Amino acid sequence: MALEKSDVEKIAHLAxxxxxxxxxxxxxxxxxxILDLIDQMQSVETSNVAPLAHPFxxxxxxxxxxxxxxxxxxxxxKIAPAVQDGLYLVPKVIE
Amino acid sequence: MSRRTVAELxxxxxxxxFSSTELTRDYLSRIKQFNGVYNAYIxxxxxxxxxxxxxxxxxxxxxxHGPLTGIPIAHKDIFCMQDVRTTCASKMLSNFISPYNAxxxxxxxxxxxxxxxxxxxxxFAMGSSNExxxxxxxxxxxxxxxxxxxxxxxxxAAVAADLCAIAxxxxxxxxxxxxxxxxxxxxxxxxxxxxxxxxxxxxxxxLDQAGPISKxxxxxxxxxxxxxxxxxxxxxxxxxxAPDYMATLNDTLQGLRIGVPRQHLAEGLGAExxxxxxxxxxxxxxxxxxxxxxxxxxSHLSVSAYYVIAPAEASAxxxxxxxxxxxxxxxxxxxxxxxxxxxRSEGFGSEVKRRIMIGTYALSAGFYDAxxxxxQQIRRLIKQDxxxxxxxxxxxxxxxxxHTAFKLGEKNSDPVTMYLEDIYTIAVNLAGLxxxxxxxxxxxxxxIGIQLVGKDFDEARLLNVAHQYQQNTDWHLQRPEV
Numbered sequence: 318m319a320l321e322k323s324d325v326e327k328i329a330h331l332a333x334x335x336x337x338x339x340x341x342x343x344x345x346x347x348x349x350x351i352l353d354l355i356d357q358m359q360s361v362e363t364s365n366v367a368p369l370a371h372p373f374x375x376x377x378x379x380x381x382x383x384x385x386x387x388x389x390x391x392x393x394x395k396i397a398p399a400v401q402d403g404l405y406l407v408p409k410v411i412e
Numbered sequence: 413m414s415r416r417t418v419a420e421l422x423x424x425x426x427x428x429x430f431s432s433t434e435l436t437r438d439y440l441s442r443i444k445q446f447n448g449v450y451n452a453y454i455x456x457x458x459x460x461x462x463x464x465x466x467x468x469x470x471x472x473x474x475x476x477h478g479p480l481t482g483i484p485i486a487h488k489d490i491f492c493m494q495d496v497r498t499t500c501a502s503k504m505l506s507n508f509i510s511p512y513n514a515x516x517x518x519x520x521x522x523x524x525x526x527x528x529x530x531x532x533x534x535x536f537a538m539g540s541s542n543e544x545x546x547x548x549x550x551x552x553x554x555x556x557x558x559x560x561x562x563x564x565x566x567x568x569a570a571v572a573a574d575l576c577a578i579a580x581x582x583x584x585x586x587x588x589x590x591x592x593x594x595x596x597x598x599x600x601x602x603x604x605x606x607x608x609x610x611x612x613x614x615x616x617x618x619l620d621q622a623g624p625i626s627k628x629x630x631x632x633x634x635x636x637x638x639x640x641x642x643x644x645x646x647x648x649x650x651x652x653x654a655p656d657y658m659a660t661l662n663d664t665l666q667g668l669r670i671g672v673p674r675q676h677l678a679e680g681l682g683a684e685x686x687x688x689x690x691x692x693x694x695x696x697x698x699x700x701x702x703x704x705x706x707x708x709x710x711s712h713l714s715v716s717a718y719y720v721i722a723p724a725e726a727s728a729x730x731x732x733x734x735x736x737x738x739x740x741x742x743x744x745x746x747x748x749x750x751x752x753x754x755x756r757s758e759g760f761g762s763e764v765k766r767r768i769m770i771g772t773y774a775l776s777a778g779f780y781d782a783x784x785x786x787x788q789q790i791r792r793l794i795k796q797d798x799x800x801x802x803x804x805x806x807x808x809x810x811x812x813x814x815h816t817a818f819k820l821g822e823k824n825s826d827p828v829t830m831y832l833e834d835i836y837t838i839a840v841n842l843a844g845l846x847x848x849x850x851x852x853x854x855x856x857x858x859x860i861g862i863q864l865v866g867k868d869f870d871e872a873r874l875l876n877v878a879h880q881y882q883q884n885t886d887w888h889l890q891r892p893e894v
Binding site: 325359366 | 736
C-alpha cells in the first residue's frame with residue numbers, strides 16, 4: 318500500500334511528530350515499503366481466528382484499591398524540564 | 413582474572429584468590445582500554461562499582477554472600493538505575509537521571525553484583541544492528557568492521573570482549589538472541605512474564621522480556637535465579653515462583669525429543685549456519701536426544717505481524733515522551749503543540765519516529781481491524797503452530813540468524829532488509845516462549861549461533877539442554893582477540 322505525502326502529514330500530526338515537507342516524500346516511501354511487508358498478512362484467511370492480545374491469553378491482574386506509595390512529588394519533579402510550586406510548566410494553553 | 417565465566421569467578425572469590433575490588437579494578441581498566449574501540453558502554457559507573465565491590469568483599473567476609481556477590485555486571489541502558497543516567501540510547505533521555513531502580517537491577521544489587529556501567533543499544537531497543545543508537549554504533553569484538561547485532565549490542569559486545577563478566581539484555585523480537593549469536597556468546601530470553609518489566613523502559617509491552625547475556629548457560633542460570641519470579645510492581649509478571657535453575661542443569665538428555673522447524677531450513681538460511689546447526693544436532697543425538705522435523709507453517713508471517721504489533725504498542729508507550737515531565741524539551745516552544753512536536757521530533761531518531769508512525773497508522777480510525785486485529789489473529793496462528801509442535805517434541809532447535817554478523821552500514825539503508833534479520837527469533841516473542849541462542853560454530857572467524865525454544869515457562873529445560881551441549885563442546889569458550 319502506497320502512502321501519499323498528505324497521509325504522512327496526517328499520521329505525523331496524530332503522533333505529535335513534526336516532519337519537514339522536504340522529508341515527507343522519503344518517509345512516505347519508506348513506510349509504504351514496510352506496509353508492503355505487513356500486507357503479507359492479508360494472504361491468510363483469519364475470519365474464524367480469535368485475536369491474541371497476550372501470549373498466554375492472560376487478563377490484567379488487579380491489586381486491592383489501597384494507597385501503597387508515599388508522596389514523592391518533589392523528588393520525582395527534580396528531573397522535570399520546568400516546575401513551579403509543584404506544577405509542571407508548559408507554554409500557555411488558555412489565552 | 414578476566415576471561416572467566418561467572419561460575420569460575422565466583423569460585424575464585426570464594427577461595428580468596430582475589431577480592432571483588434581487585435576483580436572490579438581489572439574490569440574497569442579493561443573498559444578504559446577497550447571501550448574506545450567497541451563503544452559497548454554509554455555510561456561507566458566507576459565510583460558506584462568500587463563502592464559495591466567493597467561492600468561485596470565485606471559481605472563475603474561476613475559469610476553473607478551468594479554466587480553473584482562481587483561479580484562485575486553491566487546493565488543494558490534500558491534498565492532504570494537510581495541516580496544513574498538512563499538513556500535508552502536516545503537523545504530524548506540523554507540527560508535522564510532515573511529516580512528509581514528497575515526490579516531486575518534491584519534484585520541483582522541485592523544479590524551483590526557490582527555494576528560497571530550501562531551498555532549501548534539501539535535507540536529504544538528498535539534495531540537489529542546497534543546502529544540506531546544516539547551514542548554511535550557498537551563494534552563487534554570478532555571484527556570491528558561488523559555489527560554486534562541488536563538491540564542489546566552493547567551488552568553482547570561487552571560480554572564477548574570481556575568488558576564485564578555478565579550483562580543484562582532485553583528481547584522484544586530477538587534483541588538478546590541475535591546479538592548473542594553475532595558475538596559468540598549465550599543469550600537467554602525467558603518466557604513472557606517470568607521476569608518483572610518494572611523499570612525496564614517499555615518498547616512493546618506484550619513482547620518485551622529481560623534476560624541474561626552471558627558466557628555460558630550455567631551463568632545464565634545463575635542470573636535467572638537472582639532475577640526471575642513474581643513482582644507486585646508488574647501485573648504481567650506471573651505469580652508462580654521460579655524454580656532453582658541450577659538444580660536441573662546436569663539432567664540427562666537421554667530421551668529428549670528435539671524438533672527442527674522445516675520452515676527454518678528453507679530458502680534464506682546460510683549454508684554455514686545450516687552446517688553448524690546439523691553438527692550441533694549430531695552432538696545432541698550423541699547425548700541421547702532424538703531429532704525430528706516439525707512444522708511451523710505460519711512462521712513466514714511472523715515478521716509482518718510483528719511490525720504491526722510492536723510499532724502499535726511502541727506508539728502508545730512512547731507517547732509519554734512529551735517534554736513535560738522528564739526527558740528532552742525543545743528550546744523556545746511557541747505553544748503546547750509546538751513543544752510536543754518539536755521535542756519529540758528533535759529527541760527521537762529516524763527509526764524510532766518511523767515505528768511510531770507505523771504504529772499510529774495501524775491503530776488509526778479505519779485501519780485498526782485490517783492491521784492490528786489481523787496481526788493479533790496471525791499471532792494466535794503462530795502460537796498454535798508452536799502448541800502443535802510441542803505435542804511431539806520437548807524443545808525446538810534451529811538457527812538464530814540467517815548468517816553471521818554483517819558489516820556496519822550494510823543493511824541500514826533499507827528498514828525492511830533490516831527487519832528480515834529477525835526472521836527466526838520474532839515468532840518466539842509473539843508466542844511468549846522462552847528462547848536462547850548459544851554459540852555452535854564459526855565461519856571465516858565469525859561466530860554462529862543456534863536457537864533453542866522451549867515450552868511456556870520451561871526455562872529450566874532450555875538451560876539444561878544448553879548446559880549439556882556446552883559440557884560437550886567448546887564453542888562457548890572461544891573468545892575474540894581484543
